[in-house]
Amino acid sequence: MPVKSNRPTIKQVAAAAGVSTQTVSRVMNDRPDVSPETRERVLRVINEMGYQPSALARSLIQQRSYTLGVVTAGLKYIGPSRTLSGITSAAEQAGYSLLLIELPSFDSNHVLPILQGFISRHVDGIIWAVQEVGQNRDWLKSPPVDLEIPIVFLTMEPREGISIISVDNYLGSRMVMAHLFEQGYQNIGHISGPLDWWEARQRMAAWKDTLKEKGIAIKENHWVEGNWSASSGARAIQVLFEKYPEMDAVFAANDQMALSVLQAACARNIRVPQDFGIVGFDNLEESPYFCPSLSTVQVEQQNMGKAAVERIVRIIEAGWQNSEVNEPLSVVFKPTLVIRESSSKQLIQEKKEVITEIINEFGG
């Protein structure tokens, strides 16, 4: 079973139809300057032979591949996958193929071979869908190749002249904190994400700033750094219960870690939310079904993926006709607070959920 596929070439189709390759090309590309009879005849032959033009050859001559390079990491986690899902559907719709690369780790700074691969394959644009972690953006300071290819980043700290699609983690976390105080919780602990993640720092900053504004001193024993995993959350909550006994609520930087807090509370017979409030971040598919259901922050990851594709496509098409893209380089999505039983003394009775649009909360 030789790999070499013997599908017909444009030459063979032309010969079979008794025309030149140019005419076949014109028919394939719906050019007007072909007589109806010729067109029909050629189309018939194309169908009979099952002719499929080579995108490779076309890309080569047109210097345009209709392909996007996508870099992701941590696909085994749900966040990156959701984003990727948004990317795939938007790309399909825009008529672009996707060349996918998954980094071996989030903080990989080993990007040269990836960029070279993309260049070598003539991608029209790149979507860098890896969160900002550790030093994994350092290569931007001195790009290893001078990149003529447009590139859009997802989820990173704003940088001059770079197109970024991100979500306002700080705002989302502020909403969490405002909600917890509103519910009457006073001593709010925090389980942060790993602090080499930009997003983890943002979420933590909101926790700190809110406490500061309330005149509450932040002590070392009021928070613990986790690593996003439920097991790290389990360790963290144990430490917090021990070192911060007055604590009556926890803001966990994601739902997995919040889940462990739920479990720990359950194991200690602490009543949630009556005596202890818990809020997470990310809104897992399962979070409404935790016991009690988990309050959290909803991020439209799929839409962010879509936005990234739309943005890169607009840049590509603009560059193609040498026009400028006159819209803001970056987009910041607004998250939504989803209030469920784990933090709402009212809701635990009524068994429903409330979604707070930022617009209503933070006068938009």
Add this chain to the structure above:
Amino acid sequence: MPVKSNRPTIKQVAAAAGVSTQTVSRVMNDRPDVSPETRERVLRVINEMGYQPSALARSLIQQRSYTLGVVTAGLKYIGPSRTLSGITSAAEQAGYSLLLIELPSFDSNHVLPILQGFISRHVDGIIWAVQEVGQNRDWLKSPPVDLEIPIVFLTMEPREGISIISVDNYLGSRMVMAHLFEQGYQNIGHISGPLDWWEARQRMAAWKDTLKEKGIAIKENHWVEGNWSASSGARAIQVLFEKYPEMDAVFAANDQMALSVLQAACARNIRVPQDFGIVGFDNLEESPYFCPSLSTVQVEQQNMGKAAVERIVRIIEAGWQNSEVNEPLSVVFKPTLVIRESSSKQLIQEKKEVITEIINEFGG
């Protein structure tokens, strides 16, 4: 910012180095027949100019793209993403690029444009990583194009002459049932997945067969069909509690639905596992942290993705040298039973987990 990148071509490198393009090509491909001095000179120029050969042009002439087409669906669920993650890392290691397509739905049978796209882009092989659902394999009966490209499927019913990487869902479910009976549960209900899914049917068949073997009559009120989601699980368990009051255990076809059972039991103050046993399937990252922790079946999805890549690469390379692949076409992975608190009266005391290798259980 024109998209057209003005990176150097082999011609320019050749001119700059004062050699012919062949020589540059030879150097790039590490051919032996270049004098050390020439090689060094050319290499220097290559580095200076940042030359990166065009994979497109190379693919065109070699009739070989070192690219794999990957078809997936439901990336917003964790299962498909885990598999994809296995595929990306194995492909990277094997030196293949990935062209990714996500179907709009699991049961899409609209495959012609996808195959044409792959053919057009000269992929060397295809990995069809979509579960078998409804009629979504019908196109295999009369392939819409005569596919010269080798293709490997993940997770589908065995079919003559087709290479398939799958997991033994039936075996995994038998292990669940054996375990539940061993724990002394007698009246075991089932929440199935949607029955147009092959995997859901397999899991259910094991439930049925086990009951039959135990001489237990299967009644309509002993099971409910879910749709994999936690919310469908919530509806299902409500029905079961009502119509099957003697029930003392549930085998849910995935962890999300099992989670809802956990929640429902918690809401009704039913003691799990003392009075009621629960087992899921798939082993979510979060399942050890449910309250109580959830017994389940572990499937090595990432390894299945890896296996698919390794298989397709072997077929490709074999085809390339016109040899045959003399190994079984298909691989069936063995799942593992993970016993946690939700179904183990012993463990709920000790707070640990037990992993049952099939080898020990079903005399392998």
Add this chain to the structure above:
DNA sequence: CTGAAAGCGCTAACAC
């Protein structure tokens, strides 16, 4: 060891 010629499959540019 090196280079010249040919061509992978297609389309842009121009001729007729």
Add this chain to the structure above:
DNA sequence: GTGTTAGCGCTTTCAG
């Protein structure tokens, strides 16, 4: 309307 010529960037083949 249609065909011819040239060439995208590379490798294969063959000559020297």
